[in-house]
Amino acid sequence: MVEKQKTELALLLEEQVTARGGISFAKFMQQALYAPELGYYTSARTRIGKQGDFFTSSSVNSCFGKLIARQLIQMWQLLGEGEFVIAEQGAGGGHLCLDILDALANEAPAFYTQLKYRLVEISADNRSRQAETLQHHCSSGKIDWCQLDDLDGMVGCFLSNELVDAFPVHLIEKHGGELREVFVVANDGSFSDELRPPSTVAIKNYFDMVGVEPGTGNRCEVNLDACLWMERVAKLLRRGFVLTVDYGYLAEELFAPYRHAGTLLCYHKHQTNEEPYERVGEQDITAHIDFTALQKVGQLHGLDSLYFGQQYQFLMGLGFLELLMEMERTETDPKKAQALRMNLKTLILPEGGMGESFKVLIQGKGVGVPELLCSKRIRDIGLPRRSF
Ligand SMILES: C[S@@+](CC[C@H](N)C(=O)[O-])C[C@H]1O[C@@H](n2cnc3c(N)ncnc32)[C@H](O)[C@@H]1O
Known part of the structure; x- marks a missing residue:
């Protein structure tokens, strides 16, 4: 042997x-x-990722970050559209941060201007991967790395994906x-x-x-x-959300x-x-x-619990279907469009995918009990028109 x-x-x-x-x-x-x-x-x-040991939702497709960005916009509005901190702990390679910031810079420039993105990361190896992925936003001073305690008194949203496990x-x-x-x-x-x-x-x-x-x-x-x-x-959060x-x-x-x-x-x-x-x-x-x-x-x-649901419900509530069809429509290569569909299915499929075993919890402090965008029920979501 x-x-x-x-x-x-x-x-x-x-x-x-x-x-x-x-x-x-x-x-x-x-x-x-x-x-x-x-x-x-x-x-x-x-x-x-493919060369590594596992996939995470943010490594599957930028769609995950784009949809979370929509929820963050509403959170910013609920807090009065002032200065806002997005703190992300355990950001891995930094792809969720990249997708969120890209989406906000494009779709909500007023919010992008007001926000600061703060990363808390235990691994020096991951910190350097994040710096590489996020070069573009780092050079504009949008992002910094800090310790948890530096977030004391923060107003905004504390975010994590696959940290606690x-x-x-x-x-x-x-x-x-x-x-x-x-x-x-x-x-x-x-x-x-x-x-x-x-x-x-x-x-x-x-x-x-x-x-x-x-x-x-x-x-x-x-x-x-x-x-x-x-x-x-x-205790660190003065006012805002934990996602x-x-x-x-x-x-x-x-x-x-x-x-x-x-x-x-x-x-x-x-x-x-x-x-x-x-x-x-x-x-x-x-x-x-x-x-x-x-x-x-x-x-x-x-912290009040404001939302708890399966990842597929959360993503559907934020417009997963519309985004999928929009991304497909702009993809001219049919093979790439097919690959995109398969790829995105991973985010919402129950078996073998991330749709059901993955959950989303949103808690709030000093924000009342707002109706969050992600809580839109699937039966209230109209099927987007398909243009042939
Ligand atoms: C499974 S990975 C999640 C990666 C990433 N969120 C994603 O969606 O791809 C876990 C991450 O949490 C980090 N981590 C674990 N414990 C931590 C801690 N106490 N403080 C900060 N980061 C931590 C790890 O270094 C790694 O970046």
């Missing part, structure tokens, strides 16, 4: 895990993704009525799981807050960092009795696997997020 080559990070973690007699899975995942220079997100590598999670199981947590131990040169009492009382408090417990014998993930993040964002796009469920569905093995998945070259101890630092590790927890923590800190 050929022994697999261990990564430099795996060897380093093996030493740490052995020295400490085991670490929580959350600590292991944190290191696998964000260890300085060796973690999946902190090392120099192509993560997103990249936070480390605690792996939990329930046995004999007791919660148990997965710790990572190292034996004979390989990592394995060991169930121990939870590393923090925050895990029990989490289940009390969302009002659901894992089924006996089931494994599930608890994203405590998502709760801390939500609280921090809520979060990610794959996930409400707690009842995420912790449903039929979900025996949880949602933890690893991505490598567009293949998924359930082996987080393989290719340590060279594959993504993610878990679906709990939108109940985000809403509950948000509410506790002054």
Whole structure:
């Protein structure tokens, strides 16, 4: 049998895990993704797109950013059309930012003039990718990079796409009525799981807050960092909106009795696997997020939930169909028009696409309960005329 080559990070973690007699899975995942220079997100590598490990909605087509831009215009109007900050955390290669700013510069120049786009990014590799993608808007001083705390008192919209699923999670199981947590131990040169009492009382408090417990014998993930993040964002925002796009469920569905093995998945070259101890630092590790927890923590800190829906509903409400037909109409090459249709279907298709597992949550602070553009119901959307 050929022994697999261990990564430099795996060897380093093996030493740490052995020295400490085991670490929580959350600590292991944190290191696998964000260890300085060796973690999946902190090392120099192509993560997103055809040459990488996974696609994101913004890497599929500029249509995603164009439609979000429409929602941002309405948010700006609701806030009185003054200075407005769009803060995006975890912008990957910067394509969503590019598509939003291009759309706003073309379609809402008055808004473009008033706005400042601020990026918060943990990975130096991604910061340099973003600077390259966004050269044009950077040179006009529209964009800057900052720390979360620099956003204190912001008025505008705090945006993220597939950020929260990249936070480390605690792996939990329930046995004999007791919660148990997965710790990572190292034996004979390989990592394995060991169930121990939870590393923090925050895990029990989490289940009390969302009002659901894992089924006996089931494994599930608890994203405590998502709760801390939500609280921090809520406190930073003086007035405005938080728009979060990610794959996930409400707690009842995420912790449903039929979900025996949880949602933890690893991505490598567009293949998924359930082996987080393989290719340590060279594959993504993610878990679906709990939108109940985000809403509950948000509410506790002054954020009202204004919209929660599936990505396809959100995009349809913002004019997906009209935009698709418009883009098709201006495409003269029939092969390219066909490719465009296939490509855009990914954004809204439930199976094998991003339409249903992806959700959108919009929360607001000091904005009342406005009727948001994205909440237009599908049955109220007229089919655009087709010109033959
Ligand atoms: C899955 S990628 C999403 C990429 C992008 N939003 C898109 O739509 O293509 C996750 C991003 O979040 C960043 N990230 C993860 N944790 C972060 C944190 N605590 N602060 C800032 N960025 C973070 C990663 O470096 C990466 O850019």
